[in-house]
Amino acid sequence: MRTSSFAPTRRRLLLAGAATIASPLAFGQGGFPSQPLKIIVPFGPGGLADVTARLTAQKLGDKLGQQVLIDNRPGAGGIVAAQTALTAPKDGHTLILFSNGTTIAKTLIKLPYDPQADFVPVSSLAYFDLNLLVSKDSRFTNLKSLLAEGARRPLTFGTINPGSTQHLSAELFKAATKLNATLVPFKTSGEVQAGLQRGDIDVGFESYTALRGAIDGGVLRAIAGTGPARTPWLPNVPTAREQGVDYEVTGWNAVYAPKGVPEAALEVIGNAMRDVLAQPELRKRLAEMGADPRASTAAEMGSVFERDRRKWQQVIQQAGIKV
Template sequence: MSDAMWHTRRLLGRTALVTGLIFITGSAFAQAPFPNRPIRLVSGFAPGGATDVVARLIAQSLSDALGQSVVVDNKPGAAGNIAADFVARQPADGHTLYLANATLAMPSMFPKITFDVKKDLVPVSMIASGPSVLAVNPKLPVRSVRELVAYAQQNPGKLDFGSGGIGNITHMSMELFNYLAKVDIKHVPYKGGAPSTTAAVAGEVQVLMAAAAGTMAHIKAGTLVPLGVSGRTRAQALPDVPTIAEAGVAGYEATSWYGVVTAAGTPKAVVDRIDQAIRAGIKRPEVREKMLSQGMDPMEMGSEEFGRFLQTEIDKWAKIIARADIRAE
């Protein structure tokens, strides 16, 4: 055998070996089990709030179901958009998740948003929803939704409503009420649900839209009068209070919700496994009890159904945001 032929065969052998190693290594990576390292569950809000409470509940059950530690990472700011943008830019492997709330469905409210909700994120699983309560100060002479609508129409510009802040779900829920009921109750934003509730009790504003959990004590004490709940069905905590839709505002539905999304491009098998783990956690009695105590209704909604729901929410809120000309920085 000539030196040239020997060198050629040697080179071909090395090439085959390297090619084989690349194939084996690539296959190993492609087939790496999920999860193969700790999972990060990102919350877009500060510790202690409702979103953070849900994140920590789900983190523990996810960890138990998947056999990996799940760390809650709080990245507050810009109504959760900082956290959502961070997750959208992570590898699409399911190891970084975002605990989203209803604000994710309001991208048109944020002119400086740096990600595309529909292109950069994929829905994984809906976890819970929670209605708000439409209530009034007892000194206001109305005791039903129809009476409130009539009073607002007869006294234009004389009613104010308090919310947890500009762009907050309670703000948007009341703007939807204004739109569907054809009234103009003026918005007074507060720095959170508790201050807005206190203001309504004190009479600083006559009308309040607030989370059910934060109003229960005042409703029982008679310092707030509930007129309706914002969800599709009556709240378990307030079974005698009608929904706003059944009380006279046809088509009304607005709830705060919580769900997990991750980076677009994550394999469907990984998305499905995370969804199954979340569903298993929601079925735990202690998790359900904690959610109910926070005024939330546990839900089970997989990726495709959650995606359709999210699109419906985006379309609904875009109309309200445009009508009310709401812009948040």
């Protein structure tokens, strides 16, 4: 009889406890994260995506009370990375880094998944420009000299993975200038640098963050920036537009999760991302490396993705680039 009389009260207590656990605050404090997190990066070590992700992951781990690991899975269009993320448990402990190269890949490559239907945004991470880079001994000092040489012979452009921001930026530059150029793909930014130094390629398309040491050390030279204005980290490098070429590219990185991850987990990660990217120390570090740190809500990031998807779809179609 005593057990029976206490049953309703006990049931109410259990239900109240379940409601508490389901709340985002309690989820973050006790239920999530319950183990180290992983951010899958669809690029090799040392590139802009890798560097910005690692710096942010360290602070994110401090905030969440669990280590945040980086898992590099380079491959064309981010397919290997995406498939790895989609086969992981959908509990919020496995995330993926998307870039505006992902919006490009959706149009340019026949993907075995849909970045917008199979994944959900968490927060943007950083925005960045690219640079047209040459070796220190290159004859190219600006775009004028590059275009003049391109009128005499075919050129070679080096970028990381096909379908990446860097890759399509080179395709877009080729279309904008009507140059006869061959694109040479590399797995990592370091390999792009090596290709430039060996003379295997004429120009590399890469971020300041990815090859900062080589640029600052004078091993590589930037002859043009791809953004709308000169950057604080390379104030003496004119943009392509300044040099008379109708061409502009701005990239971004963002954290996404496979669809099906609990909303409470996404909220915990999103809030932590916004707190971390507001920290002056991390903002200063990322800015010094050529990245503009910016957090966002999931809805804001979703809008940016769709905007860029439409933009690059139009670029690809107008340039006649084959899928």
